[in-house]
Amino acid sequence: MNNDQYLLAIETSCDETAVAVIKNETELVANVVASQIESHKRFGGVVPEIASRHHIEQITVTLEEALQEAGMTLDDMDAIGVTEGPGLVGALLVGVNAAKGIAFARQKPLVGVHHIAGHIYASRLEKEFEFPLLALVVSGGHTELVLMKGHNDFEVIGETRDDAAGEAYDKVARLLKLSYPGGPEIDKLAAAGEPVIDFPRAWLEEGSFDFSFSGLKSAVTNKLHNAGQKGEEFRPEDVAASFQESVVEVLSTKTKKAAAAYGVKQVIVAGGVAANSGLRARLLETFQETGQELLIPPLKFCTDNAAMIAAAGAVAYRQGHRAGWDLNAHPGLDLEEYGKRGRN
Amino acid sequence: MKITSNSPETTGELAAFLAGKLQPGDVLTLEGDLGAGKTTFTKALGAALGVTKTINSPTFTIIKEYAGDLPFYHMDAYRLEDTEEDLGFEEYFFGSGVTVVEWASYIEDFLPEERLEIRVSYEGEDARSFFFTPRSSHFETICEEITNEYISD
Numbered sequence: 001m002n003n004d005q006y007l008l009a010i011e012t013s014c015d016e017t018a019v020a021v022i023k024n025e026t027e028l029v030a031n032v033v034a035s036q037i038e039s040h041k042r043f044g045g046v047v048p049e050i051a052s053r054h055h056i057e058q059i060t061v062t063l064e065e066a067l068q069e070a071g072m073t074l075d076d077m078d079a080i081g082v083t084e085g086p087g088l089v090g091a092l093l094v095g096v097n098a099a100k101g102i103a104f105a106r107q108k109p110l111v112g113v114h115h116i117a118g119h120i121y122a123s124r125l126e127k128e129f130e131f132p133l134l135a136l137v138v139s140g141g142h143t144e145l146v147l148m149k150g151h152n153d154f155e156v157i158g159e160t161r162d163d164a165a166g167e168a169y170d171k172v173a174r175l176l177k178l179s180y181p182g183g184p185e186i187d188k189l190a191a192a193g194e195p196v197i198d199f200p201r202a203w204l205e206e207g208s209f210d211f212s213f214s215g216l217k218s219a220v221t222n223k224l225h226n227a228g229q230k231g232e233e234f235r236p237e238d239v240a241a242s243f244q245e246s247v248v249e250v251l252s253t254k255t256k257k258a259a260a261a262y263g264v265k266q267v268i269v270a271g272g273v274a275a276n277s278g279l280r281a282r283l284l285e286t287f288q289e290t291g292q293e294l295l296i297p298p299l300k301f302c303t304d305n306a307a308m309i310a311a312a313g314a315v316a317y318r319q320g321h322r323a324g325w326d327l328n329a330h331p332g333l334d335l336e337e338y339g340k341r342g343r344n
Numbered sequence: 345m346k347i348t349s350n351s352p353e354t355t356g357e358l359a360a361f362l363a364g365k366l367q368p369g370d371v372l373t374l375e376g377d378l379g380a381g382k383t384t385f386t387k388a389l390g391a392a393l394g395v396t397k398t399i400n401s402p403t404f405t406i407i408k409e410y411a412g413d414l415p416f417y418h419m420d421a422y423r424l425e426d427t428e429e430d431l432g433f434e435e436y437f438f439g440s441g442v443t444v445v446e447w448a449s450y451i452e453d454f455l456p457e458e459r460l461e462i463r464v465s466y467e468g469e470d471a472r473s474f475f476f477t478p479r480s481s482h483f484e485t486i487c488e489e490i491t492n493e494y495i496s497d
Contacts, residue, residue, distance in 0.1 A: 088405060090431065141404035162383055163401045214401070218379040332409040334397075 007317060008066070008077045008102075009310035010059070012095030013087025013115045015051050017058035018306035019066035021077070025314040026124055030069035031307040033300075034058040052090035059098050066306075074106050081313025084112030084323070085333030086141070092329035100327055112323040112330075113313040114338040115304075116142060117152065119270035121315065122301040122308035130265040130293070136255045138279070139271030140166035140181075143211045143251075145258050146335065151315050154339040157258060158209025165247055166273050168213040172220050172243050176236050186240045187276050193237030195245035197223060202250065209258045216246055244278045252282045259292055266293045275302040316341075345476045345487050347495065348467065355381060355472060356388035361494045363392035365486045368414055368440045371456055373448035376464030381472045385464065386444050390416050393442060402446075406431065415441030421450040430454060458482065 004023055011018040021030040034054075067073060082099035085092060096112075103110040120135045131153075135146040143165045145158035163171075166183060173182020178189070199219050202212040220243055227234055259267050267287055273279060274296055287294040301308055321341050349355040372389075374382045383401070390399045394412035402408040402420040410416040417436045424447075433454040436443050448455060458480035465473045478484040 086405065089407070159398055160400050161398060164404060167401055167403050210398075214379075214383065221378060331405065331407060 005078045005314070005317075006072065006076055007079045007081050007111070007310055007314045008074070009081035009083075009113065009306045009313050010063070010095040010099050011083045011115075011118070011304060011306040011309045012055045012059065012091050012098075013083045013085070014091060014304055015054075016304040017055050017062050017094075018304065018309075019059075019062045020306035020310045021066055021070040021072065022307065022310035022314055025318070026128075026311065028125055028307050028310070029072070030066040031300075031305060032062050032066040032069060033303075033305050034062050051088060052094060055091055055094035059094055063098070063102075074102060074108075077106070077108055079109040079111055079313070079317045080106075081111040081113050081309055081317065082327075083115050083118065083309050084327065085115065085330035087115055087329075087331060089329050089331045092331065096327055096329050100325060104325060109317065110323045110325075110327060111313045111317045111321055112327055113309045113316060114333055114335055115309075116144070116146075116270075116335050117154070117312040117316075117338065118308035120146065120148070120268055121312035122270060122297040122305070123268045123295040124311050125301060125307060126297060127293075127295055132262060132264045133266040133268060134255070134259050134262060134264040135268040135270050136251065136274075136283075137270045138165045138251065138273035140164060140170065142166075142271060143213070144335075145209050145255065147258075147262055147264070152312075152319060152321075152339045154335045156336060157262070158211065158254065160211040160213060161204075162212050162214035163217060165211070165213055165251065166271070168217050168243075168247065169273070171217050172240075175220060175224060176239060181272075183273060183276060186244060187278060189237050189240035190244040190278055191241075193235060193239070193241030195242040196238050197234065197242035199223070199242050199246040201246050209254055211250065211254065213247070216243070244276075248276075248278050248282045251279060252286050255283065256286050256290065259287075259290065264292060266295055269294070269296045270302075272303050275299050345491060347474045347476070347490070349472045349474065351470045352381070352384050355384055355474075356391075358474065358490075358494065359385050359388035360392035361490065362486070363389050363442075365489060366393070366414070366442050367482070368442070369438055370482075371437050371443045371445065371459040373445045373455065373459055373461045374464065375446075375448065375462070377466060380464040380466050382446055382464055385462075385474075386418060386446075389442075389444065390418070407436070409441075415439070417441050417443040419443065419445045421445060421447040424450045428453070460486070 018033040080099050080103040082095050132149045137144045143160040147155040169183040178185035387399045395410040402418045408418045437456045460483040461477040463475040478487045
């Protein structure tokens with residue numbers, strides 16, 4: 001009798017159509033991602049309707065490819081997991097309906113997964129979690145500090161009050177006329193520049209783990225505008241380096257303080273901005289000093305993928321979390337509420 | 345109608361006063377430059393409608409939904425420029441909640457005719473002007489109430 005458990009997961013919350021198969025919660029058997037970044041470059045961002053259409057075109061092919069990579073069939077799966085939210089409603093619906101169709105046709109249990117839980121659980125593909133742990137989630141739509149005292153036990157201890165870090169990157173990239181997605185472009189430029197401009201850091205009230213990046217975006221706009229009027233010019237490399245220095249300093253300092261305040265054993269960095277080399281380097285340095293273990297997933301698991309949804313979904317499945325046939329897309333799904341489902 | 349605010353606190357009071365007059369299905373459009381105070385206004389409006397979660401930028405996801413005394417929908421059409429997509433706006437605009445739309449001109453074709461247009465302009469470090477243009481009798485009444493009850497206070 002074979003006790004191995006397999007879960008197939010689907011992710012379509014934004015601009016990647018992805019399917020993965022995981023064995024026993026942490027062993028990745030297949031991982032396929034079809035990216036739409038090329039299609040969205042023209043618009044400087046993801047266009048929801050185009051994203052939905054791409055997902056519809058890609059989902060079957062991606063699914064077949066993943067099963068082929070795993071050398072398995074849908075009948076070999078113990079459960080089907082899918083990103084339920086947050087994300088773009090039209091995009092989420094493609095994955096949710098595909099998962100429902102498969103689960104119903106094969107009579108498999110269905111598990112809805114929170115996209116951010118997925119980003120955090122990407123790290124568990126590399127290393128077992130030790131609680132309590134702290135996750136810094138940074139992406140285009142999120143900037144949050146999440147405390148975990150156990151599996152699927154999420155407490156948001158800090159979040160952005162306005163723009164997400166990734167959004168600030170995208171907007172500053174637009175100001176510098178860089179191509180989409182802006183984050184990697186700024187990161188590259190910053191490596192060749194010096195942080196000569198002192199952009200503001202929003203620390204907020206003493207003891208707050210919240211973030212604010214909208215002032216920084218305005219400061220960059222104003223600086224470039226004023227310089228332009230005086231006929232001065234900054235090197236784009238230096239603007240990028242100065243902007244990145246401000247973001248990285250705030251993110252790393254707040255994460256360090258929160259990690260100390262809650263006495264966590266591990267610190268996880270999750271989300272697309274975790275791919276940023278400046279942030280990675282600073283966090284490595286920071287947590288080498290404190291001795292807390294820092295987990296940063298490999299680059300391929302930082303951007304959206306289904307492996308992370310499979311990793312989070314497999315834990316939710318073990319905890320008894322099941323979705324009904326009425327599972328719907330939840331663009332505003334709350335992380336803390338989601339975590340409570342499986343544990344009740 | 346023009347209302348001037350000299351501080352984020354006054355902006356908050358204005359938003360709260362307005363919130364008290366809103367009904368399910370009301371749509372407010374918000375225009376103004378970067379840093380004009382659209383977010384400050386929206387946060388205060390949402391809080392007055394009973395939203396307890398942090399209201400932050402919907403730019404990336406375009407629509408964010410919040411639970412309050414009434415459902416509260418915060419939209420940002422910034423990334424929909426030059427597209428003609430319908431993201432199911434009607435379900436929000438004619439639903440049971442209050443909707444605030446930023447960069448509404450990008451989705452002009454989808455906006456309901458009955459709405460309250462608000463333009464925020466920067467007048468100095470903390471000073472802002474709010475221009476209200478009511479597009480229905482319901483909003484005309486609200487604007488009159490703001491003039492009579494709020495401004496005269």
